[in-house]
Amino acid sequence: MKGIYTSITKIRRQVFTEVARLAFENGDHHQFEDAPYRILPGEVAQYRDSIFKERAIVGERLRLAMGLPVRRVDKHSRLSSGIEKVDVDHRILEAPLVNVIPFACEACPTDAFYVTDNCRKCLAHPCTFVCPVNAVSIGKNRAIIDQDKCIRCGKCKEACPYHAIVRYDRPCAAACGVNAIESDYLGRAEINQDKCVSCGMCIISCPFGAIADKSEIYQLIKAMNKGAQVVAEIAPSFVGQFGPLATPAKVVEGLKRLGFSDVVEVSLGADIASIHEAKVFVENVPEKQPYLGTSCCPSWAMMAKKFFPEQSQYISSSHTPMVATAKQIKAKNPDAKVVFIGPCIAKKIEALDEEVRPYIDFVITFEELIAMFVAKDIDLSMLEDGQEPNDSSSRGRSYANCGGVAEAIASNIRKLYPGREVLIDRADSLSDCRKMLAMAKAGKRDGYLLEGMACPGGCVGGPGTLLPTKQATVKVQEFAKKSPYETALDNPKAAGAEG
Amino acid sequence: MKPVTVQICVGTHCTMMGAMDMYELLQNMQQSMEEKGLEITIDLVRCFGDCKANEAPVVVVNDKKIVSATSEKVMEYIMEVGKA
Ligand code: SF4
Numbered sequence: 170m171k172g173i174y175t176s177i178t179k180i181r182r183q184v185f186t187e188v189a190r191l192a193f194e195n196g197d198h199h200q201f202e203d204a205p206y207r208i209l210p211g212e213v214a215q216y217r218d219s220i221f222k223e224r225a226i227v228g229e230r231l232r233l234a235m236g237l238p239v240r241r242v243d244k245h246s247r248l249s250s251g252i253e254k255v256d257v258d259h260r261i262l263e264a265p266l267v268n269v270i271p272f273a274c275e276a277c278p279t280d281a282f283y284v285t286d287n288c289r290k291c292l293a294h295p296c297t298f299v300c301p302v303n304a305v306s307i308g309k310n311r312a313i314i315d316q317d318k319c320i321r322c323g324k325c326k327e328a329c330p331y332h333a334i335v336r337y338d339r340p341c342a343a344a345c346g347v348n349a350i351e352s353d354y355l356g357r358a359e360i361n362q363d364k365c366v367s368c369g370m371c372i373i374s375c376p377f378g379a380i381a382d383k384s385e386i387y388q389l390i391k392a393m394n395k396g397a398q399v400v401a402e403i404a405p406s407f408v409g410q411f412g413p414l415a416t417p418a419k420v421v422e423g424l425k426r427l428g429f430s431d432v433v434e435v436s437l438g439a440d441i442a443s444i445h446e447a448k449v450f451v452e453n454v455p456e457k458q459p460y461l462g463t464s465c466c467p468s469w470a471m472m473a474k475k476f477f478p479e480q481s482q483y484i485s486s487s488h489t490p491m492v493a494t495a496k497q498i499k500a501k502n503p504d505a506k507v508v509f510i511g512p513c514i515a516k517k518i519e520a521l522d523e524e525v526r527p528y529i530d531f532v533i534t535f536e537e538l539i540a541m542f543v544a545k546d547i548d549l550s551m552l553e554d555g556q557e558p559n560d561s562s563s564r565g566r567s568y569a570n571c572g573g574v575a576e577a578i579a580s581n582i583r584k585l586y587p588g589r590e591v592l593i594d595r596a597d598s599l600s601d602c603r604k605m606l607a608m609a610k611a612g613k614r615d616g617y618l619l620e621g622m623a624c625p626g627g628c629v630g631g632p633g634t635l636l637p638t639k640q641a642t643v644k645v646q647e648f649a650k651k652s653p654y655e656t657a658l659d660n661p662k663a664a665g666a667e668g
Numbered sequence: 669m670k671p672v673t674v675q676i677c678v679g680t681h682c683t684m685m686g687a688m689d690m691y692e693l694l695q696n697m698q699q700s701m702e703e704k705g706l707e708i709t710i711d712l713v714r715c716f717g718d719c720k721a722n723e724a725p726v727v728v729v730n731d732k733k734i735v736s737a738t739s740e741k742v743m744e745y746i747m748e749v750g751k752a
């Protein structure tokens with residue numbers, strides 16, 4: 170429920186703060202067992218019918234935030250079971266990233282038409298006449314839809330003059346652009362991991378907070394406690410995420426106070442990648458490949474691999490901005506650990522890839538980062554300005570907004586190859602991305618540059634953000650304008666770097 | 669109706685606890701209320717210190733401080749003050 174702050178958001182953030190605090194304080198396993206009582210004190214339930222159930226759910230959220238799997242309900246185990254394995258200072262994250270906490274799920278009914286109280290049981294009852302399969306009948310108090318017969322054509326809904334018939338789907342499934350949400354034997358949501366591309370939309374859409382992803386903040390903080398050199402690379406959508414008074418320069422200062430040794434903009438990697446992709450496009454499209462898809466969104470790339478295996482070769486294999494940035498950091502400082510901080514949870518999975526692993530040590534979200542600030546009592550608005558980041562061009566910084574990626578690549582093409590035309594199509598949301606790829610597969614996007622983004626609005630709409638998307642889009646634009654370099658090719662740090 | 673000034677704390681703790689979502693909501697309300705003759709000014713301000721007592725987010729409506737604020741509480745109070 171992005172843009173509306175609910176108690177579910179609150180609990181999620183309290184859980185991250187608690188885990189970050191435990192890590193900073195080097196707390197022991199007893200403190201972990203007590204954590205649900207610190208988050209939900211007292212004996213009166215606040216959100217659900219029972220305080221026991223509330224704490225049990227918070228317990229599973231705490232486990233996921235530590236990187237632990239959800240426990241089975243039919244077997245006894247302690248909340249902290251398995252904690253020794255995750256109480257380390259290196260990455261332990263394992264798939265599946267996105268998990269349903271089964272007993273938190275209320276088993277919402279799946280996609281169907283329902284008759285509401287608005288039904289007046291009218292004399293004409295057109296609903297019964299328009300139904301092509303005779304699924305609607307008139308009951309004692311209102312019309313009744315036989316769900317076994319219903320083929321979901323929606324004719325009855327259209328015909329009712331009182332708008333008494335509604336269609337609704339379970340929110341998690343409606344949000345999932347790849348139909349990965351199925352049901353277990355009790356009708357509760359279950360994620361088909363073969364289909365899931367870890368976009369995180371179901372996490373922010375479930376009104377019961379029953380879905381959560383795993384986090385790496387605990388291990389990251391442990392690494393910092395041990396004195397490791399940890400460099401933060403921060404994604405272009407960071408601007409404004411920590412409040413309007415937390416300017417980019419203050420965010421850099423705050424990150425240093427947290428214990429990061431250096432901070433680099435991922436838009437630097439965006440500049441490097443956009444130059445590379447411009448070249449790939451001009452050299453290969455349309456002779457060697459019909460079109461080129463952008464590489465930066467891992468859920469889009471994963472979706473292509475899983476659902477259009479023969480098309481996925483046309484999604485650029487140029488390393489993503491995350492990796493390009495990390496390469497720059499590691500070239501300067503081979504011992505440094507690199508943390509990607511962004512709006513995205515799919516990057517956590519991308520970082521497990523064999524080719525990406527060596528460059529990225531941890532991935533965390535803005536939401537997890539702000540919990541780290543709060544756990545350490547750092548108020549960004551009160552800090553002195555640090556050095557304002559200056560790693561990237563305006564176009565690189567615009568990667569965070571939908572449309573920005575294709576535009577950055579196209580502007581490089583226009584500069585490098587004057588006269589060369591670029592056709593652009595783009596989609597933001599997984600279901601639209603699928604439609605776009607289906608068009609491409611049918612040969613209708615030959616010669617195109619295709620920008621695919623799984624999150625509505627682009628990265629600023631990601632599940633790990635804090636700022637409503639509309640505001641974030643504007644903030645990104647403002648910061649982009651402040652760069653002295655217009656395009657990637659004007660940026661001395663990017664031009665000449667290996668993509 | 670009396671003009672109302674709303675200060676939303678956008679310190680880090682309050683930002684984590686939803687200050688910017690509240691801002692978005694109040695901005696929308698500001699527009700629709702103006703048409704009804706209620707003038708609302710919104711300021712984004714620094715930490716009040718109340719977050720230390722776990723009372724984030726904090727919003728001040730005219731002179732009244734609302735701790736552990738929710739948008740429901742804040743809107744209700746705005747209407748009260750505006751009508752008085
Ligand atoms: S929306 Fe939430 S509660 Fe409803 S079925 Fe999906 S996971 Fe379960």
Ligand code: SF4
Nearest residue numbers: 345365366368369371
């Ligand atoms: S693809 Fe996205 S919405 Fe669908 S199950 Fe996976 S994380 Fe959830």
Ligand code: FES
Nearest residue numbers: 677679682715719
């Ligand atoms: S951050 Fe709002 S009171 Fe401290």
